[in-house]
Amino acid sequence: MSTLASLPEGYRAAVIGATGAIGGALVQALQADARCGGVHAFSRRSAPALDLLDEASIATAAAHLREQLPGPGGLHLLVCATGVLQLGPRSPEKRLADLAPETLARAMALNAIGPALVLKHFCELLPLKERALVAVLSARVGSIGDNRKGGWYAYRASKAALNQFLHTAAIEVARKRPLAVLAALHPGTVQSGLSAPIIGDAEATTPPVAAANLLRVLNGLQPTDSGGFFAWDGTAIAW
Ligand SMILES: NC(=O)c1ccc[n+]([C@@H]2O[C@H](COP(=O)([O-])OP(=O)(O)OC[C@H]3O[C@@H](n4cnc5c(N)ncnc54)[C@H](OP(=O)(O)O)[C@@H]3O)[C@@H](O)[C@H]2O)c1
Structure with missing residues (x-):
């Protein structure tokens, strides 16, 4: 059975960050779903290219x-699977002394503002009266309530900002699209270029398993869940 059984037959999907480990696995999972009517994969290498640091490219892709x-409102699933952890020479930062303004600004531009602009241009393509699912890939370390270890200032703060953008957009989108569900998702620790420098011997999920987990969580979310922050197993994460 399709993981996304809650979406209409022939649903259309778009994945931003399709060159990433999780983004690529999401594209493959959606391509393998017989009920999916088409997957549109965007990245800095797609045609047209989508660069999070260039709003015009995001608008052109949309x-x-x-x-x-x-037809209008023909997009039922949107996942923004982009993200960057190592953003500068002392990144991810261990202490205040490692903070560099350029790195902090770059983190905000890539991890928060870029995905917010994706929501700005792509949410217009969601149906008005049908179920639609939108996810931005966040990270548990973006949770302020769950932050007990410190460090990773730029990544944590930019993911917290991303969560706020997502939550705020969910409130606005619900006014015209009451069946749409927007969520910030934590994929777990996943084998990827992003995680490779920091996971060491830690257990990490493979990208295909992570993609299946994320689609399962999305499929189970209801409009009352919209604007929330959820982990790969469906549990809610504290802001
Ligand atoms: N892996 C984990 O353990 C883990 C844990 C928690 C959260 N996450 C989150 O999951 C998401 C996906 O991570 P991943 O592990 O799949 O990482 P990844 O393999 O490094 O993929 C990152 C993606 O972001 C894209 N990207 C970077 N800068 C961009 C830009 N300027 N414009 C457009 N795209 C850009 C990359 O595109 P290029 O190929 O062009 O560079 C790539 O597609 C991220 O949001 C990450 O924070 C991952």
Whole structure:
């Protein structure tokens, strides 16, 4: 059975960050779903290219997708699977002395503002009266309530900002699209270029398993869950 059984037959999906480990696995999982009517994969290498640091490229990608969809409001699933952990020479930071303004600004631009601009341009493509699912990949370390170890200032703060953008967008999107569900998702520790320098011997999920987990969580979310922050197993994470 399709993992996304809650979406209509022939649903269309878009994945931003399709070159990433988790983004690529999401594209493969959606391509393998017989009920999926098409997966549109965007990255800095797609045509058109989408660069989070260039709003015009995000707008162009959304306009391109609009032309590919069967009609207005034809996008039922959007996942922004982009993200960067190592952003500068002392990143991720261990202590206050490691903070560098350029690194902090870059983290905000890539991990928070870029995905917010993706929501700005792509949420317009969601249906008005049908179920739709939107996820941004966040990280548990973006939780302020769960932060007991400190460190990783830029990544933590940019993911916390991403969560706030997502939550705020969910409130606005619900006004016109009451069946849409927007969520910030923590994929767990996953084998990828992003995690490789920091996981050491820690247990890490493979990208295909992580993708399946994320789609399962999304499938189970209801409009009352919209704007929330959830882990790979469906449990809610403290802000
Ligand atoms: N892996 C983990 O253990 C883990 C844990 C918690 C949260 N996460 C989150 O999960 C998400 C996916 O991570 P991942 O592990 O799959 O990492 P990844 O393999 O390094 O993928 C990161 C993706 O972000 C894209 N990206 C970076 N800068 C970009 C830009 N300027 N414009 C457009 N795309 C850009 C990369 O594109 P290029 O190929 O062009 O560089 C790539 O597609 C991230 O948000 C990460 O924070 C991961």
